[in-house]
Amino acid sequence: MRLTPLPMVAAAAAAATLALATACAPADESDSSDDSAGAVSLDQCQGDDLDLHEAGTLTIATDTPAYEPWFTDDDPTNGKGYEGAVARAVAQKLGFGPDEITWITQGFNEAVKPGDKAFDFDVNQFSITKEREKVVDFSSPYYKAQQGVITLEDSEYADVTSLADLKDAKVGAQVGTTSLEATEQLGLSSDPLVYDDTSKAAQALQNGQVDAIIADVPTAFYLVSAELDGATLVGQFEPRTGESEEFGLLLDKDSPLTPCVSAAVDALADDGTLEKLQTQWLSTEVDVPELSQS
Missing domain, CATH: 3.40.190.10 (Periplasmic binding protein-like II)
Structure with missing residues (x-):
């Protein structure tokens, strides 16, 4: 596929977008996580302390091809594109460097089905919905979109x-x-x-x-x-399914990693990383009109 970079937006527009994306993030990192999974501190979520799919490596999944602006050059391993960068930043918060991440391919439709997963978390523009939450877990939202x-x-x-x-x-x-x-x-x-x-x-x-x-x-x-x-x-x-269109990292149902992954996402919201990454990878100077219902 052709790889054409998107134009960048003024800082004010990016900040407005992020205000939506981070509205649900707790202010205190120690209280950050998916409420249904229970709050944890990132101090409890480091490397060897985690119950991983494969010991010694953080296994992250996404679909193929990996599209822009979410990934760059169809290569999740390079840490570029918004989701590629978010995944790497989450891994870093959990104590994993780029060389300690294993990327695998997982189709979107298969990932949202019930059943054991071959990854620790999957990043693929998964909208958080109550129906999906019956069979999989989601982290705190890392993006909100219309x-x-x-x-x-x-x-x-x-x-x-x-x-x-x-x-x-x-x-x-x-x-x-x-x-x-x-x-x-x-x-x-x-x-x-x-x-x-x-x-x-x-x-x-x-x-x-x-x-x-x-x-x-x-x-x-x-x-x-x-x-x-x-x-x-x-x-x-704005879709009517839920309060907004929020993307979360997808995990196995009742995964012991869910609180830690949520804590990492919340920490990235709190320290401004999500805002910086959205400005870098998702901003656009085009003003898109809002369509009325009727």
């Missing part, structure tokens, strides 16, 4: 101002994602088309098989700037 609507510039839907304007459109989204769930808000006259990954949904848009696709806003920016020709991000909206 959903974006992408269409082609010459489409009749390029100038929509509301979700209701998309009622008669053929809309696509990736299977198993909040983006697909969010299509329910459009009041579509026909069922959305479902794709194995966002890249395939984007190709369907390029080929004229759908009129629009739904993706989280950072991914939408990447698709418009690097994957699609003549496409535009017409607007964004």
Whole structure:
């Protein structure tokens, strides 16, 4: 895939984005963690103290290909891209250097299913939902995003101002994602088309098989700037599934690592690391309009 860097935004815009992303983070690091798992201190979460999938290494999973802006050069091991950098920073908080991390490939759909996992945690834009929490654990959120609507510039839907304007459109989204769930808000006259990954949904848009696709806003920016020709991000909206679209690191259900991984994420929010990484990897100068419901 082509690797086109996204433009950077002014610091004020990035700070505003981060204010949403870190709103739920506790102020005191020692109290940081997923409330359902119980609070721990990072002092209790170092290296040999952890119950790991494989002794001596932190096993982290993600899907392939690993898309920008979440990863860079389709290489999770380089610590670049927002999720690549967050994963490395979490590992560091837990006492693991880059050479003490083992990356493995895990498909999105398989990761969210019940059953034992072959990793310590998985990072792959997993939206935290109550339904998923029945079978897997999530860390504290490391990012909060809205959903974006992408269409082609010459489409009749390029100038929509509301979700209701998309009622008669053929809309696509990736299977198993909040983006697909969010299509329910459009009041579509026909069922959305479902794709194995966002890249395939984007190709369907390029080929004229759908009129629009739904993706989280950072991914939408990447698709418009690097994957699609003549496409535009017409607007964004907040999904109704949950209070917001929050991404968390995914772990095995009732994993003993969940409190420690949450504590690491919370610490990164508290010390400003998440803000810096969002500014570096996810910021954009494009002002995306908010789409009304009707």
